[in-house]
Amino acid sequence: MPHDAVALFVPLVVRHTCRLPVPAVPAAPAAPAAPDEGGAGGVDGQGAVLARQFDAALMSVGFKLSGELLARLSELPEAPVRELAAGGLAAVRELLGDHVRHNTYFVDFPRNVPDTEEFWGRLLAELIGAEEEDEGEQEEAAEPFDRFGGLDLLALPGYGRYRHGYEELLAAHEELIAGAGDRVTVLHLGGAPEREAETLYLALAGSTTPLGADALRDLAALARHCADGPQPAGIPVRENRAVVNAARLKAGSGLLPVDTVTDVLRAACALADGDATLATPTRFGPLPRPVRRALLAALDAVVAAAPGKLADVLRHRERFKRLGERLHPHEYPKWPHAAQVFAVARGEQRAQGVDGRVEELLAAGEPGAAAELLAAAAPGKLLRALDRLLRTARTEPERAAVTAAAERALPAASGRLLLSLREHLDNRRSDEAEAPDGAGAPGTGRRVFVNRDARSHVTADLRPPLPATARARLVAALDAETARRLPVDPPRLLVDPELLDVALPLSGNASAAGLGVLPRGSLQPVRGELLRFFVYWKQRERATDFDLSALMLDESYDNPTWLSYTELSSVAGEHSGDVIEAPEGASEFINLRLAKVPGAFIVPQVNVYRGEGFAEVEESFFGWMLREDEQRGRPFEPRTVRMKSDLRGAGRVALPLVFERRADGEWYARWLHVYLRGEPVGNRVEGNRVTVADLLRAGTEPTYLTVRHLVGLMVANGAELLPWDGPAPDGPVTYLGLDHPEGLPEGSRVITPGNLRELIPA
Incomplete structure (x- = not known):
């Protein structure tokens, strides 16, 4: 290699x-x-x-x-x-x-951070002193008073730009004292690099859940060297298959099997270094003749085997038209079915698939017949439309028919879809106060949606409740089907209790790349006296100002207080000072003493005040540290970092996670991984606090399916759960924990957040 x-x-x-x-x-x-x-x-x-x-x-x-x-x-x-x-x-x-x-504006941070009014007054005094000292510079110095017809504090001389070098920062801080709670x-x-690369490639390519954008890029890099070698037994996630097929086409190898025309489109997008998830358009360039033949042959085979799949073209009509311009299907009459794909895209041929027939049946008031059709032709679509079908059914026989069709569809659905539907049902209100299993979320009246780009949207939940009987029947069927797919030979389990409340990674877009990052909805205890947030960014082409803030709310998501560049200090903590551009990179910090924080929620957020967004800057990331007061140390101490997460989402306001003070008085971190649209310029914590409170109300109260659920099913299947604080295991175990420990018996399997997706059954 x-x-x-x-x-x-x-x-x-x-x-x-x-x-x-x-x-x-x-x-x-x-x-x-x-x-x-x-x-x-x-x-x-x-x-x-x-x-x-x-x-x-x-x-x-x-x-x-x-x-x-x-x-x-x-x-x-x-x-x-x-x-x-x-x-x-x-x-x-x-x-x-x-x-x-990581430099800070205030060199002594968190010590000697001035009061906000004192800070502004100091800058004004410097401005006035400069005017008196040099009359020739008066016009330039007075510029802050002229912008917008008033005083622009951010344009004062010396504001927002480092006044000391990194070496001066180091000299101003004592060494970090080692603490018992420091992360290790x-x-x-590992084995030889080529062997480790192959193992990682097989794990990513064969993942049962979609990968995040960073992991998908890593898979593409690995596939360039591994796509011609051993392959996983199956590649269930279609964008993963597209990335692998693109690498195989570049290497001159054949395509792995595809079963929809959209699979071929995804592979073509990945081949053009575009978006295999189809979330954003791809510009197709010229394609070599062997690649054109391979793609057209695949399209022809799919349509010949199932002509009804031509209807899938309608969802991505424009992309297929652009692809057709590069494939030249008219030059290959031996593949007539492939030509039909582009005829449908151009509107020259009509295609009606399952979706159109389902809509006709629903319009005719026949949800049971619609469910039967989906169960036979598209089991996954049936389970995704199940809530709507149950709400459409108006009689008990219709609801029973929909439920029975869903039960028949379960064996053909992916494990990820089974668990996603199970989580969905956990959060749906039932039409009876006492559901058989005690389930049926009371509902907050608000729903939060998060798209592929982690952009969030909150809206009123106007859905009527589901029938309690049908809901309980489906929950039992889903658990039984999931349990059926778990290992036949039950493993001995050694489970770190702190992993039990980690949400199952049902989507790669529910988290970000980094260290100590958990899927959206995960809960983790926070133990320490000082909580410190940090953000780093480096602009690419334009002056860019990111602002780190912390919003604090009470139990009713009200009575806000905050720390930001407009509120540098409070009884709870300090802000390190505002930096307004980052040609060489810039950092901001917030230091909080947890015992003094008012309220029940701490919401760290990163606002794009001006300039490039999170996906445009050269680099940006957020994280948090824990330390004890007597440890001292620099503002950024890598030994105390508990989480570092890349910021690359869409939107101008990032909300990585929220810290909650629960009924036991202890603090917990709950992962959000969401972004708000925000404003093009001038985003501030004061301006978005109502939106953030609404998002928290809708986003922290739902139930997330966690590791605890799957462990419970494994134990019910016969797995032996070893005591966490018991003696060391005397033979191989399946270890589930936040970190990979030393000393496990040979042959043990280790599951950590990095490969937690391996728990999701195929």
Whole structure:
């Protein structure tokens, strides 16, 4: 494998698995060790020395080498250890957000942060002093008074731009004192880079749930080197299949099987470096003749086998027209069915699929017949339309027919769809106060929608309640079908209690890339005295101002207080000061003492005040740290980082998560991963607090399906649940936890948030 490919795979594998790929370099005979070196390995005794130095560097940022990895590195010569240490440390630092310099506007932050009025007064005094000192500069200095016909505080000289260098910041802060609660993440021994890359490729390609945008890009990078090799038994997610097929086409290999015309369109989009999810348009370029033949042959085969699938063209008519301009189907008369695809796209041929017939039946008042049709032709569509069909059914026999059709459709649906429907039913009101299983959410009267780009929208919930009997029957059927797909040979389970309230990753768009990131809806306890948020951004072409803020609300989502550039300090904490441009990168921080926070909710948010959006800047990320007051340290200390999440969504206001003070008085983090549209310019916490409160009311009260649900089904299936605080297991287990621990018996399977999707049955 080329050396540049190996260099690419190391950070990918570290980021996804916390494993360091180690090439199979033969170990040279060890030189005699000096008495005080403890048996240094490697050809010249330096391998072990470098390995220990690597371990110490990792510990300074909250990571450490596993004993097995440290021992393996100590056996290697100096050169490979040096290269692995450089690549591994760089990957870890990027995971944490420590690959950039985090400066603050106020050099002493969180100490000596001035009162807001005092700060503005100081800047005004500097302006007046500058005017008196140099009359020749009066016109330029007075500019802040002229903008918008009044005083623009943000244009005052010295505002929003660093007044000290990074070295001065370091000199102003004491060293961080190690704390018992500091995070320690273990980096484990991986195999040869090519083997680790292949394993990761198979895991991503065969995922049972859609990948996020970053993971999909990683799959595309891996597929360029692995698409010709071993393939997963199945690729159930269609955009994953498209990415793999695009790589195979570029390599001159054949397409993996496709069963819809949309699959072919997705592959063509991925081949053009476009959007395989079809969320955004793709510009198709010229295609080589072998690629054109492969795509047309695939289209022809799909339509020949099922002419009704021509109706799928109508959903993406314009894209198919553009693709047809590049495929030249008229040059290939041997594939007449492929030509029909583009005739439908141009409106020259009529196509009616299942959707049109279903609408006709519903218009005729026959929901039972519509459900029967979907059960036979499109089981997945039936389950997605189930709520509507049940609401449309007006008599008990009609509801019974819809429910029976849904039960017949369950075996043909994906595990992700089964669990998504189960979660949906958990949050639907029933038409009886006492549903048989006690379920039927009381409802908040509001619904929140989140699209592929994490853009959120809240609206009134005007749906009538579902029939309690049908709902309970469906919940039981869904649980039975899910349990049927779990392993036949029940594993021994060792489960970290803190993973039980982590939401199942039913969509890759429900989280973002980073460290310690959990799926939307997940709940995690927060233990520490000081909670510190941070945001970093680096503009690409235009002056860009991101503003970090923290909104605090009471139990009724009211009585707001906040910390932001307009409210630099309060009894609860401090803001590090506003930075209004980031040509070399910029950071802002908020420090909070949890015991003094008023209310029940803390909502950190990042507002785009002006300039480039989250998807336009060169880089942007958000995170939070926990530390104790006596630890001191710099504003950004990688050892204390609990979560770092990339900010790349659509919208001008980012809401990564919310912190809730629950009935037990303790604080918990709940992941949101949503963005608000916001305004083109001037977004501030004061202006969006009502929208944020409405979103919280609708978004924090629903029930999310969590790991606890699947563990319960596994135990009911016969799996042995080992006590978390019991003795070490004496044989292989399936370990479910937030991190991969050391010391598990050989042959154990490890499930962490990084590969939590593997729990979702196929």
